[in-house]
Amino acid sequence: MPLWFARGLRRGVVTTRYPARPDESAAWLPTPPAFRSRQLTRDVADRMVAVCPATALRRRDDTLIFDVGACTACGRCAETAPDAVAPSGEFELAATARSALIKEIPIRGGGR
Amino acid sequence: MNPGRDEAEAARRLRDTISTQFGRSLHIRTLDTGSCAVCEQEIRLLTAPHYDLHRLGFFFTPAPRHADLLLVTGPMIRAFDVAARKTYEAMPGPKVVVATGACALGGVYPKDPFVHGNAGEVLPVDVWIPGCPPSPLALLHGLGVAVGRRSWSPGRR
Amino acid sequence: MTPTHLPIPASLSRAAATSEQLVERLNALGGLEVRDGGATRGTVTVRTLGETLEAATHVVAGAPGARLADMFAGGSGPTGSGVSPGDRVSPRASRAADNGGDAPTLRLVWALESGYLLTETEIHGDRYPALSDIAPAAFVEECEIYEQFGIRPATGKPLNRLMLPPHAGPDFPRMGHRPARPPEEVHAPHTVGGQAFEFPFGPVRQVGVESLYYGLVTSGEEVVDVYLFTWHKHRGLEWRLRGTTPREGLFFAERAEGLSAVAVGWAVAAAAEAALGSTPPPAAARTRAVALELERLYNHAAAMAALCQATGLTVGQSAAEIALERLLRVNAASFGHRYLFGVIEPGGASRAPDAEVLRRDLPAAYGELRRAADALLSTNSFVDRLEACGILTAEQARRLGLVGPVARASGMATDSRLNAGGPPDGNPYAGHLVTAVTADGGDALARFQVMLGEAAESVRLIGEFLDAGTEAKSAPLPPGGGRGLGWAESSRGEVLAWVALDQDGRITRARLRPGSVRNWRGFDDACRSQNVFTDIPIIEASFWLTAAGLAR
Numbered sequence: 059m060p061l062w063f064a065r066g067l068r069r070g071v072v073t074t075r076y077p078a079r080p081d082e083s084a085a086w087l088p089t090p091p092a093f094r095s096r097q098l099t100r101d102v103a104d105r106m107v108a109v110c111p112a113t114a115l116r117r118r119d120d121t122l123i124f125d126v127g128a129c130t131a132c133g134r135c136a137e138t139a140p141d142a143v144a145p146s147g148e149f150e151l152a153a154t155a156r157s158a159l160i161k162e163i164p165i166r167g168g169g170r
Numbered sequence: 171m172n173p174g175r176d177e178a179e180a181a182r183r184l185r186d187t188i189s190t191q192f193g194r195s196l197h198i199r200t201l202d203t204g205s206c207a208v209c210e211q212e213i214r215l216l217t218a219p220h221y222d223l224h225r226l227g228f229f230f231t232p233a234p235r236h237a238d239l240l241l242v243t244g245p246m247i248r249a250f251d252v253a254a255r256k257t258y259e260a261m262p263g264p265k266v267v268v269a270t271g272a273c274a275l276g277g278v279y280p281k282d283p284f285v286h287g288n289a290g291e292v293l294p295v296d297v298w299i300p301g302c303p304p305s306p307l308a309l310l311h312g313l314g315v316a317v318g319r320r321s322w323s324p325g326r327r
Numbered sequence: 328m329t330p331t332h333l334p335i336p337a338s339l340s341r342a343a344a345t346s347e348q349l350v351e352r353l354n355a356l357g358g359l360e361v362r363d364g365g366a367t368r369g370t371v372t373v374r375t376l377g378e379t380l381e382a383a384t385h386v387v388a389g390a391p392g393a394r395l396a397d398m399f400a401g402g403s404g405p406t407g408s409g410v411s412p413g414d415r416v417s418p419r420a421s422r423a424a425d426n427g428g429d430a431p432t433l434r435l436v437w438a439l440e441s442g443y444l445l446t447e448t449e450i451h452g453d454r455y456p457a458l459s460d461i462a463p464a465a466f467v468e469e470c471e472i473y474e475q476f477g478i479r480p481a482t483g484k485p486l487n488r489l490m491l492p493p494h495a496g497p498d499f500p501r502m503g504h505r506p507a508r509p510p511e512e513v514h515a516p517h518t519v520g521g522q523a524f525e526f527p528f529g530p531v532r533q534v535g536v537e538s539l540y541y542g543l544v545t546s547g548e549e550v551v552d553v554y555l556f557t558w559h560k561h562r563g564l565e566w567r568l569r570g571t572t573p574r575e576g577l578f579f580a581e582r583a584e585g586l587s588a589v590a591v592g593w594a595v596a597a598a599a600e601a602a603l604g605s606t607p608p609p610a611a612a613r614t615r616a617v618a619l620e621l622e623r624l625y626n627h628a629a630a631m632a633a634l635c636q637a638t639g640l641t642v643g644q645s646a647a648e649i650a651l652e653r654l655l656r657v658n659a660a661s662f663g664h665r666y667l668f669g670v671i672e673p674g675g676a677s678r679a680p681d682a683e684v685l686r687r688d689l690p691a692a693y694g695e696l697r698r699a700a701d702a703l704l705s706t707n708s709f710v711d712r713l714e715a716c717g718i719l720t721a722e723q724a725r726r727l728g729l730v731g732p733v734a735r736a737s738g739m740a741t742d743s744r745l746n747a748g749g750p751p752d753g754n755p756y757a758g759h760l761v762t763a764v765t766a767d768g769g770d771a772l773a774r775f776q777v778m779l780g781e782a783a784e785s786v787r788l789i790g791e792f793l794d795a796g797t798e799a800k801s802a803p804l805p806p807g808g809g810r811g812l813g814w815a816e817s818s819r820g821e822v823l824a825w826v827a828l829d830q831d832g833r834i835t836r837a838r839l840r841p842g843s844v845r846n847w848r849g850f851d852d853a854c855r856s857q858n859v860f861t862d863i864p865i866i867e868a869s870f871w872l873t874a875a876g877l878a879r
Contacts, residue, residue, distance in 0.1 A: 061702055061706075062643070062646070062706075065646070065698070066642065066646075069649075072219050072220050072652075073220060073222045073225065074220060074307070076310060077310060083659075086656065087305050087307070087308075087659060088659075088663055088664050111575060111579075112277040113277070113280070125277070126300050127275035127298055128276055128278075128300075130302030130668075131302060132302075137677075149301070149308045151301070151311075152299045152300075152308070152315040152316075153298055154178065154182070154296060154297055154298075155178055156275070156295070159300060198534070199534060200534045200535050201538075202531075202536075202538040202560075204875075205537070206586075206588075207537050207584065207585050207586050207873040207874070207875045208585035208588075208666050209585075210536060210537055212665075214536075215648065215652060215655075217535075218645065218649070218651070219645050219648060219649050219652075220649065230534040230535060232534050245562065247560065247561065248492070249493075249559045250530065250560075253531050253538070273582075278579075278582065279562060282563075283499055284561065284562055284563040284566075285562060302668070303585075305665065
């Protein structure tokens with residue numbers, strides 16, 4: 059027992075201060091994508107929709123519908139269209155309404 | 171069962187109630203409806219030294235009778251329905267249901283003969299936490315949203 | 328079909344040289360056809376007739392060093408009326424049959440000292456020889472095959488319900504024809520003097536663990552029998568994979584057993600590569616191996632934390648959890664995901680590790696693990712609880728076809744990373760890993776010691792792979808179809824995957840066999856004999872399996 063006690067005291071506290079303070083380990087977490095409206099065309103959107111394994115993406119006319127709740131942050135959409143997609147960096151995503159997790163992104167890319 | 175406007179309002183009032191009545195002590199029961207086991211590993215780490223759930227007044231309890239919050243993972247496999255309902259009904263009110271992970275939010279498995287596809291098909295979900303898996307930090311954020319703490323001020327990147 | 332003796336093709340010479348003798352003996356039985364044609368590289372496939380299957384099985388089972396690694400059936404017939412497979416599964420899947428005929432094909436996968444041998448037999452009618460009498464390891468698979476394809480061993484012995492839930496009617500999706508009668512569900516008779524009390528446990532158990540439903544038979548405190556039910560976590564993944572491309576399928580394969588995402592993903596990708604005759608670039612193979620070793624490390628740390636929790640050593644648990652969290656952060660910082668999802672892709676690896684970060688952060692994280700383990704091994708109250716707990720003898724491990732640290736702790740030196748089979752340059756471990764870590768005793772302490780030994784090896788291997796160079800590269804998969812076997816050594820043991828691809832490169836049958844499928848069978852045996860209730864969590868932690876991997 060003294061062995062464990064001494065070890066613990068020596069190491070010190072590792073506990074995060076989150077949520078009172080930000081936690082730097084969050085910088086390495088995978089996060090859902092953020093889409094750049096101006097880089098989206100219908101064609102780019104359709105390619106991303108086809109490649110998403112979690113059906114988090116759909117296109118309705120000139121709107122890309124993104125379900126953050128369904129997203130697994132796998133990165134395949136970013137791989138398909140690197141100019142149109144960047145990691146959002148957001149991990150605090152919890153919502154009280156499921157509909158709040160569905161985002162609509164206008165498709166404004168040149169030539170649609 | 172799908173949460174509609176009435177339920178969202180009731181959930182808000184519920185959270186206010188919990189915040190005042192239960193002060194800083196909330197007991198959590200986990201429910202695995204068919205996950206791949208990774209969400210559970212992240213949940214287990216909530217009581218690990220790096221995250222230490224207890225400092226925030228949250229505790230795990232194996233007994234649904236003592237639980238205030240049900241933390242649900244997995245796509246709600248149909249063969250699990252009875253166990254899911256029994257666990258939920260064994261919890262006395264007021265209670266909060268938190269669905270966590272892309273499976274429970276309907277992202278990974280479509281509705282088919284094996285699974286419902288999302289936790290909301292069987293349980294009245296109050297809070298939805300995205301992620302695959304949601305990291306312990308995301309879970310802490312989600313739990314905070316679930317109890318509606320006004321003092322909750324997560325840092326933003 | 329007229330029996331023919333075909334010469335073994337030259338393309339097989341590397342694999343055949345090691346199993347040549349066996350194939351010769353199988354040939355001598357007559358009615359055989361050795362099939363390869365480059366389609367199942369590194370694995371010898373032997374087609375037998377229904378009449379010669381039993382004799383062939385005797386021949387292989389009796390060979391020294393042969394182990395039955397898996398048994399499964401191939402698709403035939405419709406999926407079951409009135410079922411829509413879901414948006415993402417191609418409508419073609421509902422009509423797909425990988426042998427083009429109506430009769431299911433029974434496949435046995437045998438692991439030899441340096442390669443795999445696959446026997447294929449078309450089964451006409453609903454009976455096949457009772458293979459589990461020859462290889463007891465096959466019982467779980469016999470139950471699974473009956474549920475999905477409606478064929479059963481000829482002896483008519485009772486089979487248990489396994490994956491399909493009790494309410495599964497005739498229209499419930501299956502990969503083949505539904506059985507004529509539901510399984511009888513009979514468990515081993517309880518032979519104990521006096522009374523035995525039987526009760527179900529779960530599926531909702533302690534907080535933070537997976538749902539697991541088992542039947543516990545006890546007389547007093549002693550555990551007489553434990554039998555698992557698995558249908559409450561059955562997501563139908565093999566059914567779901569039909570009609571997908573290997574890339575699409577990998578998304579689900581990783582989530583079959585998320586704690587073995589790299590291993591299962593690697594096995595499936597390797598199966599597709601074997602089917603199409605593709606080899607990942609060596610640097611990408613090393614990337615896969617780095618990810619696999621990182622996965623092994625964090626799983627062993629998690630097992631250590633679970634052992635401490637099971638023995639009530641909270642301080643030790645915290646120390647192990649600190650090590651675990653640090654290892655997961657190393658994964659996130661180097662590969663972009665705490666659980667290494669999305670690293671494997673068919674043809675290679677989609678992400679390379681940040682070598683600088685890995686070299687900088689891994690030693691400290693492993694140091695935490697090592698120091699906690701050393702302190703635990705000096706803590707008598709911990710060691711005493713693990714000694715002689717959940718013993719599996721070498722004979723039991725061999726008979727049940729166990730894999731991984733569980734098998735190695737009982738003295739079996741099986742480690743699929745040492746398997747020389749597969750395409751040349753296909754095994755990144757060649758030259759880096761020479762022996763498996765084994766122990767004697769077969770108790771929980773031996774399993775813990777094997778895990779620690781493997782963790783040390785993993786750190787060394789990662790360093791060597793980084794030195795040799797890792798890249799995110801993939802060789803594109805050639806068009807066309809084929810069938811292939813892939814494998815990887817997860818932290819729980821050998822993962823096998825087999826795929827059949829049609830001419831469009833879409834999966835018509837995928838077989839996933841994570842290590843958990845083999846080893847849960849050993850859990851029953853380990854819990855019996857001299858163990859009491861409070862030993863069950865310790866034994867479960869020392870096995871460190873998942874219900875998800877078993878039920879898929």
